Amino acid sequence: MVPLISLRHIYKIYEMGDETVYANDDISLDIDRGEFVAIVGKSGSGKSTLMNIIGALDVPTKGTYLLGGEDTGEMTDDELAEIRNRMIGFIFQQYNLLPKMSVLENVELPLLYQGVRDRERREIAMEQLKRVGLEDKAFNLPRQLSGGQQQRVSIARALAGSPSLILADEPTGALDSKTSREVLGFIRSLNEEGNTIVMITHDKSIAMHAKRAVQIMDGRITFDGSIEEYAKL
Amino acid sequence: MQSFKMAIRSILSNKMRSFLTMLGIIIGVASVIMLVSIVTGYMSSMVESFASMGVDRINVSVTNTASRVLEPDEMYEFFDDNRDTFLYMSPTVTPQGRVKYKNETLSSTRVGGYSDDYLSVMGYEMEAGRNISWSDISGNRKMAVLGYYTAWYMFGSSENAVGESLKIGNALFTVAGVVQRQDEDSLEQGGTDDFVWIPYTVAAKMNRSSQIGSYIVTIRDVTKADEDAEMIEDFLYTVFRNDDLYTVVANSSMLAEMNRMISQISLMLGGIAGISLLVAGVGVMNIMLVSVTERTREIGIRKALGAKRRTIMKQFVIEAAVTSTIGGLIGIAVGSVCTGLIGTAIGIKATPTLSAVLISFGVSVGIGLIFGYMPANRAAKLNPIDALRSE
Numbered sequence: 101m102v103p104l105i106s107l108r109h110i111y112k113i114y115e116m117g118d119e120t121v122y123a124n125d126d127i128s129l130d131i132d133r134g135e136f137v138a139i140v141g142k143s144g145s146g147k148s149t150l151m152n153i154i155g156a157l158d159v160p161t162k163g164t165y166l167l168g169g170e171d172t173g174e175m176t177d178d179e180l181a182e183i184r185n186r187m188i189g190f191i192f193q194q195y196n197l198l199p200k201m202s203v204l205e206n207v208e209l210p211l212l213y214q215g216v217r218d219r220e221r222r223e224i225a226m227e228q229l230k231r232v233g234l235e236d237k238a239f240n241l242p243r244q245l246s247g248g249q250q251q252r253v254s255i256a257r258a259l260a261g262s263p264s265l266i267l268a269d270e271p272t273g274a275l276d277s278k279t280s281r282e283v284l285g286f287i288r289s290l291n292e293e294g295n296t297i298v299m300i301t302h303d304k305s306i307a308m309h310a311k312r313a314v315q316i317m318d319g320r321i322t323f324d325g326s327i328e329e330y331a332k333l
Numbered sequence: 334m335q336s337f338k339m340a341i342r343s344i345l346s347n348k349m350r351s352f353l354t355m356l357g358i359i360i361g362v363a364s365v366i367m368l369v370s371i372v373t374g375y376m377s378s379m380v381e382s383f384a385s386m387g388v389d390r391i392n393v394s395v396t397n398t399a400s401r402v403l404e405p406d407e408m409y410e411f412f413d414d415n416r417d418t419f420l421y422m423s424p425t426v427t428p429q430g431r432v433k434y435k436n437e438t439l440s441s442t443r444v445g446g447y448s449d450d451y452l453s454v455m456g457y458e459m460e461a462g463r464n465i466s467w468s469d470i471s472g473n474r475k476m477a478v479l480g481y482y483t484a485w486y487m488f489g490s491s492e493n494a495v496g497e498s499l500k501i502g503n504a505l506f507t508v509a510g511v512v513q514r515q516d517e518d519s520l521e522q523g524g525t526d527d528f529v530w531i532p533y534t535v536a537a538k539m540n541r542s543s544q545i546g547s548y549i550v551t552i553r554d555v556t557k558a559d560e561d562a563e564m565i566e567d568f569l570y571t572v573f574r575n576d577d578l579y580t581v582v583a584n585s586s587m588l589a590e591m592n593r594m595i596s597q598i599s600l601m602l603g604g605i606a607g608i609s610l611l612v613a614g615v616g617v618m619n620i621m622l623v624s625v626t627e628r629t630r631e632i633g634i635r636k637a638l639g640a641k642r643r644t645i646m647k648q649f650v651i652e653a654a655v656t657s658t659i660g661g662l663i664g665i666a667v668g669s670v671c672t673g674l675i676g677t678a679i680g681i682k683a684t685p686t687l688s689a690v691l692i693s694f695g696v697s698v699g700i701g702l703i704f705g706y707m708p709a710n711r712a713a714k715l716n717p718i719d720a721l722r723s724e
Contacts, residue, residue: 157718197632
């Protein structure tokens with residue numbers, strides 16, 4: 101089986117004045133379909149940089165990134181946008197819902213960019229809202245929902261386009277502990293349904309909800325193994 | 334279609350700002366329409382009153398010199414030879430001397446020396462007494478035809494006037510007839526109905542130089558005005574051999590000239606008002622730039638979810654275009670209403686000219702597209718990672 105994500109000798113190098121920063125310093129990583137991986141690291145470790153590359157929001161300075169077998173290295177901005185749209189569902193720390201659109205319209209957004217027509221779009225979006233238990237809030241504005249609810253809407257949006265990969269960046273960062281547990285439970289159930297999940301976090305206890313941990317420090321992978329082994333560290 | 338809905342939604346979501354953006358365009362468009370329509374209306378009413386002065390008339394004026402003189406007989410001969418083209422002709426002479434009645438000098442009453450044809454040239458009719466006749470002319474008879482107001486002012490009524498006397502300069506004239514009232518709205522000194530006509534031969538004798546330097550001719554076919562004028566010019570050339578010595582002007586060509594001037598002036602004024610539209614466009618661009626900056630995060634989210642550059646581009650350009658188009662429509666409405674109000678206030682018929690409306694509309698759409706392009710381009714080029722981080 102070809103891995104869903106295949107990173108080979110990834111470098112991301114920045115020139116800051118007269119200093120050269122290696123945000124990602126020779127990273128190689130494979131992730132198969134159905135996995136639930138937590139990428140753990142402190143702030144400044146390079147995890148966000150890696151996430152941007154995995155999420156096709158950015159391209160590496162050196163190395164190859166194959167997503168679903170496709171090489172993102174030579175892609176144009178438009179092609180990257182398309183791959184993001186088709187294959188990746190983003191869950192952001194700040195939910196990032198558009199405040200002036202209704203909950204339903206927010207969930208529809210990835211479908212809109214896929215070119216799905218009005219009625220079908222609405223149906224699919226409604227289904228995802230049902231899945232996260234928020235179909236009765238479909239016509240509310242995001243600001244009328246609690247933090248946990250907004251995050252669930254964000255999850256519904258991530259699922260709407262039927263992505264191959266769900267990329268969650270500190271998904272519980274803005275939530276209280278009870279809601280965090282709910283959201284994490286939900287994410288885990290998504291994985292049990294067969295979705296591939298990559299979760300970025302600085303918090304080891306959050307990472308423990310995943311099945312595999314990849315620890316990153318100073319731009320390099322310092323650990324890559326099962327969650328049980330990671331717990332022993 | 335989706336983009337339009339999104340644009341409208343965005344515009345409605347921040348009504349105050351959208352309105353302020355549109356304000357420049359509204360003012361610009363309204364002022365273009367008002368300026369152009371009012372000026373055009375004003376000039377058209379001028380043209381109208383000018384046109385009523387007879388598009389079928391040609392004015393001929395000559396400079397008689399020591400060596401070359403145009404005798405009235407020659408002019409009459411030319412006229413007789415071409416009666417299929419020309420309908421009426423009258424020499425016109427302005428005599429020295431004002432109209433005097435009893436002890437009063439009526440300085441605003443127009444006095445003119447004409448032939449019997451002049452009544453027909455002007456298209457008037459007699460009300461009392463009789464017109465100038467050929468025997469008056471050949472006999473140098475000191476008779477006069479009065480305008481309705483002049484007769485009324487001096488003698489109380491048209492009938493009373495016939496047979497009465499008045500002085501022009503130092504000569505005594507007898508009133509032979511009175512012309513029908515022409516101006517139904519007003520009767521005033523110096524107005525359309527205040528005049529005295531005398532035979533041109535008598536008028537010429539009252540002047541130091543008894544020569545006749547101008548004629549007025551009516552043509553049968555108004556569409557041939559320019560050709561007929563040329564015919565007269567050719568004839569005059571045979572007399573004078575020098576085209577500086579005569580001028581032939583067809584009223585209709587003066588009309589055409591006036592119309593040309595009107596178009597030029599409206600265009601110029603439209604251009605000036607158009608500058609305000611340019612300023613409005615800059616305003617649109619500024620607001621769009623602010624809007625893009627404020628919505629950087631939103632743009633980042635959209636891009637992360639898969640919006641391509643041209644999608645973002647289209648979103649913002651359409652938003653700018655819709656904003657300025659709505660502004661344009663409001664401006665057209667405001668401009669039209671104000672045109673009507675101002676027109677009524679100053680007493681002219683001013684309706685918004687169609688070309689001004691269409692051009693204003695086109696320009697306001699164009700402004701949105703052109704001035705929205707740069708900000709939209711900036712939005713489209715945003716790096717999603719940076720965009721997501723902002724605010």
